[in-house]
Amino acid sequence: MSSPSKEPIALRQRRKEARPQELLDAALALFVEKGFAATRSEEVAARAGVSKGTLYLYYPSKEELFKAVIRESLGSKIAEGREGLDKHQGPMADLLVWLMREWWMRLGLTPAGGIMKIMLAEARNFPDIAAFYVDEVIDPSCNMLAEVVRRGVASGEFRPVDPDTAVHVLIGPILHMVLHQYSIGACGLDLGPKKQPEAVIELHMELLFKGLLNRPRDDGMPRVDA
Incomplete structure (x- = not known):
């Protein structure tokens, strides 16, 4: 039986590993919908459910x-x-x-x-x-x-x-x-x-x-x- 204290850590780790793909999926959807110039980084972050700062950790611009x-x-x-x-x-x-x-x-x-x-x-x-x-x-x-x-x-x-x-x-x-x-x-x-x-x-x-x-x-x- 897994320790309750370790389970949230494992879940957070899986979430962190999946985050780049989630950001790319959100970005692709918005770029196709609005175009490159009209899409704002904060919109991508919001659709992916993260902060703008988190987005920039993975993709600086x-x-x-x-x-x-x-x-x-x-x-x-x-x-x-x-x-x-x-x-x-x-x-x-x-x-x-x-x-x-x-x-x-x-x-x-x-x-x-x-x-x-x-x-x-x-x-x-x-x-x-x-x-x-x-x-x-x-x-x-x-x-x-x-x-x-x-x-x-x-x-x-x-x-x-x-x-x-x-x-x-x-x-x-x-x-x-x-x-x-x-x-x-x-x-x-x-x-x-x-x-x-x-x-x-x-x-x-x-x-x-x-x-x-x-x-x-x-x-x-x-x-x-x-």
Whole structure:
């Protein structure tokens, strides 16, 4: 039987260990709701149920808090995707489909997707955060997808396309759906990709592979460079 005097100490310790994640969860919700510039540190502290001083013990400034949110909500998921690439042994097309679906399920459909809208709207006013976002999110995710295409081209599975250019074709539709979800879609308007996002992804992948897979071209398909 545990000592009554020790139990509160153990509970307080567990609470202390959980506090950084609670602060990040509260910050993410408020940043997505109000934007970076409009969110105040004391609001984050209040939503997490702590004092402003406690918040600053973990994150000395709002900028550092937002960077931690980016790293936790996006950077960690991209790192997991990279691990999937390093372990994958089958066709690159299968991995590409998995990465795109996972990206949408774990980022696009979660509050983390709202960070992308924030960056497009406010990055110009906060260049230091923009540079951090490039280092933590844009460069790693683009490099990962480019590596998938590069391996597919090297194995002969994909046509000889430029991997870095192909990345923008890959991510464009999903970024569009995320931005729609956190702009017009957030107004309760049931329009565009919000209706059937999974169907949009499936069709995007189908159209993509018609041009990417290394197989004879359909005679009925027009050439872009004609």
